[in-house]
Amino acid sequence: MAASLTGLLKPWTPRVLLVRWSRYNPYYLEPGPRKEVYHIPETELTPEQKEERELKSVRPIKAATNSVTSSVFNDPVLSKFVNMMMKDGDKIIAKGIITQTLENMKRKQVEKYHKAPEGKKAEIECNPYAIFHQALENCKPVIGLTSIQKGGKFYQVPIPLTDNRRRFLAMKWMITECRDNKHRRTLMYEKLSQELLAAFSKEGNVVKRKHELHKMAESNRAYAHYRWW
Amino acid sequence: QIGFSLSQCHPFCHQTQVRPLHGSGCGQQQEAIGMETRPETFSIFRTQENDPACQSEQHLGQYYTVPPSHFHTVFPHGLPPRYQQQVKTFNEGCVMVRQPALELISHLKRADYSKPTLRYLLYGVKGSGKTMSLCHTVHYCSTQGWLVLHIPDAHLWVKNCKELLPSSYHASRFDQPIQASNWLRNFRTTNEHFLSKIKLRQRYVWTKRESTEEGRPLGELVDMGVSRVKSSSDVVGAVLKELRLQAGGTEGGFRLAVAVDGVNGLWGRTTLKKEDKSPVAPEELTLVHNLRKMINNDWCGGAVIATLSQTGSLYAPSSAYLPQELLGEEGFDSMDPFVPVPVSLYSEKEFESCYLYYLDHIHFHHWLQHPHSQTEEGKKELIFLSNRNPSVLERLCAFL
Secondary structure (H helix, E strand, O other): OHHHHHHHOOOOOOOOOOOOOOOOOOOOEOOOOOOHHHHOOHHHOOHHHHHHHHHHHHOOEOOOOOOOOOOOOOOHHHHHHHHHHOOOOOHHHHHHHHHHHHHHHHHHHHHHHHHOOHHHHHHOOOOHHHHHHHHHHHHOOOEEEEEEEEOOEEEEEEEEOOHHHHHHHHHHHHHHHHHHOOOOOOOHHHHHHHHHHHHHOOOOHHHHHHHHHHHHHHHOHHHHHHOOO | OHHHHHHHHOOOOOOOOOOOOOHHHHHHHHHHHHHHOOOOOOOOOEOOOOOHHHOOHHHOOOEEEEOHHHHHHHOOOOOOHHHHHHHHHHOOEEEEOOHHHHHHHHHHHHOOOOOEOEEEEEEOOOOOOHHHHHHHHHHHHHHOOOEEEEEOOHHHHOOOOOOOEEOOOOOOOEEOHHHHHHHHHHHHHHOHHHHOOOEOOOOEEOOOOOEEOOOOEHHHHHHHHHHOHHHHHHHHHHHHHHHHHHOOOOOOOOOEEEEEEOHHHOOOOOOOEOOOOOEOOHHHEHHHHHHHHHHOOOOEOEEEEEEOOOOOOOOOOOOOOOHHHHHHHHHHHHHOOOEEEEOOOOOHHHHHHHHHHHHOOOOOOOOOOOHHHHOHHHHHHHHHHHOOOHHHHHHHHHHO
């Protein structure tokens, strides 16, 4: 079946070339911006990697988006968070807020480190990226709810969530929490750093919201069989 | 499977390192480990010589610590705000010994103080370290027992002034009570020990009932200026005049260092407006008028060290950094002749030193936390992103 399909997939390019859109012919391959992959000399490649390289020399490749860099500091999760925080396409402001947040978190943790007694010093995490990732992990729900119609009524049914959906929910809750529940004079980066540090130690409103979702799903266990997929 | 068989043959081998597919990852880890095992007593980027007078070319590129006891007396104001944050986070104030500051200090050591004052002007692109060099020189002057007149930013006196009172002393001038009293308070902190030694040579009358007699200590004048905010600008003028007269004196003579940051704000335009919405020229402000008299080289027994600054300046393009562009005609003519001291971006050695300082884990936890920033790749990227500009590098390392 694969053989017949590949015969059908001609390397066509539309007359109007859509470079920035995401609907490409499946013939196109993903771009690979990581430099290390290309530094490996010919001799050390495994057969799969050799095949991949040959394929890349033949097939066309999708255009890389502007936010993807070959920089060693490129973090896809953080980029996604910046995009979600962005308003009206103003990525400079969103990126600025995130960098200020990371700096703020690092400063708070380093000051805490200096004040801590010797025994406690090793436990304090000063890496803002590690804190960010761990906090996001702690906010991700394990199970979600969806509205299913059965017999004229809508029931909240517990369903499993995909990884992407869980990550999206965690980020969305974090951002809405920081936008809504803050004092008028508190700046966004200040509130965000407070929330992230709280989520890192499993306290705070976002983790509370996750627990509430879990409790709702637990209480609606009876309707689980309404899910047919 | 390879790892499993290794552990079977070598029961005492705790690390069954399965070699990763990408060879570069292993090499980077070993580099990072190599840096950590450097012996603690030997650091390339720190020096134990904390006295600016004894620093020489061999200390170029190294960081020296300002003793914490001196810190609040020498620098109540005048440090860049991001540097103050850094000092608070690291619990120590470390300054890099750089070429412009050393040059300035060597000039100050060899100058003849019976001749009219020499004026030194630090200039350079944005973020190259002019204010920090100025602060280094101020620390030197302080340790040598000079009286330091440090104006943290002359631009603060020509913009954002909420209260502009017409001056009591001179009809067409304007007073700025808040700025003047703030400055006097900081001046008092810096020069405590001089305040009782210097005696006034003239009688100053403030109002019908208030006056300060001849022979009173300077401290009384300063205290009066801080408490009576209305006449604080005139007090500043009086203080400057007294110090100018007494600086080169043979009896009880002290050396006076006038350190002005953002000196290009004294000539140019202000954003202040009079009540009839007409703009105020800088000459019409008492503080600016008196400071200009101070910068003239008609007195002896000290030095004037000034910095240009585009950051706070008004109506100046952001690409301007040369003295001619920022001072304008009037300013350049008043400052002429001066000794120009260019401040450049970090050299390779200085960049190395700065990078190692941020990476240092003995005195404080790594400031550079991102695992990739500690590798060679990350370092090359930092050089590329910051172009070795000190302030840009500081901002980058803050969030990495």
